[in-house]
Amino acid sequence: MKKMNNEKIKNAVQMILEAIGEDTSREGILDTPERVAKMYEELFSGLHTDPKECFSTSFCDDHEELVLVKDIAFHSICEHHLVPFYGKAHFAYIPKDGRVTGIGNFAKALEVVAKRPQIQERMTSTLANTIDETVDPIGIMVVIEAEHMCMTMRGVKKPGSKTVTTAVRGSLKNDSAARSEILSLIHQ
Numbered sequence: 001m002k003k004m005n006n007e008k009i010k011n012a013v014q015m016i017l018e019a020i021g022e023d024t025s026r027e028g029i030l031d032t033p034e035r036v037a038k039m040y041e042e043l044f045s046g047l048h049t050d051p052k053e054c055f056s057t058s059f060c061d062d063h064e065e066l067v068l069v070k071d072i073a074f075h076s077i078c079e080h081h082l083v084p085f086y087g088k089a090h091f092a093y094i095p096k097d098g099r100v101t102g103i104g105n106f107a108k109a110l111e112v113v114a115k116r117p118q119i120q121e122r123m124t125s126t127l128a129n130t131i132d133e134t135v136d137p138i139g140i141m142v143v144i145e146a147e148h149m150c151m152t153m154r155g156v157k158k159p160g161s162k163t164v165t166t167a168v169r170g171s172l173k174n175d176s177a178a179r180s181e182i183l184s185l186i187h188q
C-alpha cells in the first residue's frame with residue numbers, strides 16, 4: 001500500500017487552523033494537526049487497496065438462488081466537501097454454478113471502498129464491478145442508502161434526507177421481478 005504523507009497533512013491542517021483565526025498554541029489544539037493526520041490515515045486507508053483482494057474465499061455448495069447480505073453499516077467521505085456520508089449497504093447476488101462467496105467478504109470490500117473520498121454513485125458501481133469481476137455471479141445488485149452531512153449540517157441543511165443508489169449487473173439487469181423481490185427483502 002502506498003504511504004500517506006502525514007507531514008503534508010499536518011502542515012495543511014495547521015494552515016487551516018491559522019486561516020480560520022484559531023489560536024494554534026492553545027493546549028486543546030496543539031496536537032490537532034497530528035491527530036487529523038492519523039485520522040486521515042484511517043479514513044482514507046482504502047485509497048490504495050484493491051477491494052478485489054477481499055473475495056478470495058468461496059465455497060461450492062450447489063446454491064443457485066438469491067443471496068442477500070443486508071444492512072451493513074459504513075462511513076465514507078464526500079469528495080466535494082470532505083465531510084462524512086454514512087448509512088447502510090445491501091448486496092444481493094445469484095451464484096453461478098453453485099459457487100458462493102463468503103458473506104463476510106462483502107463487509108470487507110465495503111470497508112475498503114468506503115475508506116476513500118468519493119461520491120455515493122461511484123462507491124456503488126465500484127462495489128458492483130468488483131463483485132462482478134471476482135465472484136462472477138449470474139447477477140448482482142448493490143443498494144446503498146446514505147445520509148450526507150454536506151446536505152444536513154451545511155448548505156441546504158436537510159437532516160434526515162437519504163440518498164439511495166443502486167448498481168445492477170448481469171441477469172438482474174433484465175429481471176425487474178427479481179429486483180423488486182430484492183428491494184422488498186431489504187425493506188422487510
Ligand SMILES: Nc1nc2c(ncn2[C@@H]2O[C@H](COP(=O)(O)OP(=O)(O)OP(=O)(O)O)[C@@H](O)[C@H]2O)c(=O)[nH]1
Pocket residue numbers: 078079080118119120121148150151155156
Ligand atoms: N451526485 C452526488 N452528489 C453529491 C454527493 N455528495 C454530495 N453531492 C452534491 O455535490 C454538489 C456539489 O455542488 P457544488 O455547487 O459544487 O458545491 P456547493 O456550492 O458547496 O453545493 P451545495 O452543497 O449544494 O451547497 C452538491 O449538490 C452536493 O449535494 C454524492 O455522493 N453524489
Ligand SMILES: [Zn+2]
Pocket residue numbers: 078079080081082083148150151
Ligand atoms: Zn458533499
